[in-house]
Structure formats: C-alpha cells, structure tokens
Amino acid sequence: MRTILVAYGSKEGQTEKIAGRIAESLAGRGHDARAVSVADDAAGEALAEADAVLLGSSIHLGAHSKAVYGFVREHRDDIEARPNGFFQVSLSSALDDEDARAEVATYLDEFVEKSGWHPQRMAAFGGALRYSEYGFLTRMMMKRIAKDATGDTDASRDYEYTDWDEVESFVADFAEFVESTAGTAAGGAAV
Numbered sequence: 001m002r003t004i005l006v007a008y009g010s011k012e013g014q015t016e017k018i019a020g021r022i023a024e025s026l027a028g029r030g031h032d033a034r035a036v037s038v039a040d041d042a043a044g045e046a047l048a049e050a051d052a053v054l055l056g057s058s059i060h061l062g063a064h065s066k067a068v069y070g071f072v073r074e075h076r077d078d079i080e081a082r083p084n085g086f087f088q089v090s091l092s093s094a095l096d097d098e099d100a101r102a103e104v105a106t107y108l109d110e111f112v113e114k115s116g117w118h119p120q121r122m123a124a125f126g127g128a129l130r131y132s133e134y135g136f137l138t139r140m141m142m143k144r145i146a147k148d149a150t151g152d153t154d155a156s157r158d159y160e161y162t163d164w165d166e167v168e169s170f171v172a173d174f175a176e177f178v179e180s181t182a183g184t185a186a187g188g189a190a191v
Contacts, residue, residue: 001031001032002051002052003032003033003052004023004026004032004033004054004178005033005043005046005047006023006033006053007019007046007053007055007071008038008057009037009039009056009064009065009066009068010037011058012133013130014127014160015056015057015065015127016037018056020035022056022087023035026171026174026175029175034046037067038065038071044071047078047079050082051083051178052082053085054084054085054086054087055071055072055079055086055119056086056088056089057086057087057088057111059088059090059107061141064110064114076115076116076117085121086117086119087123087124087125088107088108088111088123089124089125090107090126091126091149092104092107093124093161094161095149107124123166123167123170125162129146129150130158131154131155131156133158
C-alpha cells in the first residue's frame with residue numbers, strides 16, 4: 001500500500017469531483033489516497049507524508065489554476081522526488097475534433113513550460129459547464145463558448161462532460177506506475 005496525495009485546484013467543482021473519484025479509485029486498489037485542495041494549508045503537509053502525488057488543475061478562461069502553479073513552485077522538489085502525475089480538466093478535452101485536441105495539447109505544454117515541472121504521467125479530462133455556479137457575465141461568456149463547442153446553452157441546468165471510464169483508465173495506469181516503484185521510498189532509498 002502506498003500513500004498517494006491527489007492535490008487539485010478547482011474553480012466550480014468539477015476538478016475537485018474528479019480528484020475525489022481518483023482518490024476513491026486508488027483507495028479501492030488498496031492505497032491510502034487523499035484528495036486535498038492546493039488552497040488548503042494541509043496540502044503541503046499531506047505531500048510531505050505521501051509516497052506519490054497526482055496534481056490536477058481546471059482550465060478556466062484559457063488558463064490553469066494560479067493556486068496550482070503556486071503549489072508546484074513551492075513544492076516542485078518534493079513533487080519530483082516521488083512518482084507523480086498531472087491531470088487537467090477543460091471543456092476542450094470533452095470535444096473530439098482536431099482543433100480541440102490541439103488546444104488541449106497547448107494547455108499541457110504551457111503548463112509544463114510555465115511550471116518548470118515535467119510530470120511523469122499526464123491526462124486531460126472533459127470538464128463541466130456549471131451554469132448554476134457562474135455569475136451573470138461568466139454565464140453569458142460560457143454560453144457563447146458552449147454554443148460553438150457543445151451546443152449546450154440552456155443555462156437553467158448544468159452539463160457534465162467527464163468520461164469516467166477515461167478517468168478510471170488513467171487511475172489504473174498511475175496505480176501500476178506507483179506500484180512498480182514499491183521497492184523505493186520517495187527519496188530513492190530501499191524500503
């Protein structure tokens with residue numbers, strides 16, 4: 001059993017929901033997994049106790065969470081000393097066309113470049129339109145974006161685009177990766 005931190009930055013809650021599901025799935029595989037917001041002071045302490053770390057960020061208005069960038073800047077050495085991975089959550093990841101795939105790849109490349117961290121595993125998941133969480137201006141802007149992207153412009157309800165099978169596949173890959181490192185501790189010493 002490994003202790004795995006699933007840290008995340010979430011604006012309207014979909015990245016938090018995905019992080020929670022990832023932690024549950026890892027726990028179901030026999031690991032001690034915990035989802036914690038990077039905005040929580042306990043995230044740094046949880047990282048110090050973790051054997052592995054997954055970090056997740058929402059894409060909001062074309063940018064990753066500033067809090068996630070801050071967490072990586074502050075803890076990059078500790079993150080890199082463990083098996084690690086990164087996932088991002090965006091509306092673009094829910095779309096299956098060449099332009100959307102290019103945009104998702106650009107977001108990932110920008111994250112690596114701006115953070116200076118090169119995650120060992122990466123994934124991109126479809127997010128959600130949470131009209132119920134948006135203020136008036138954001139709701140109007142998201143309706144315009146959704147009109148071209150998904151067509152889901154009925155602001156009286158929310159839409160979820162996360163492919164949970166894709167999330168489970170990523171969890172399985174990450175768990176196998178972490179389990180393959182079971183002979184070494186975070187610092188590389190034999191356990």
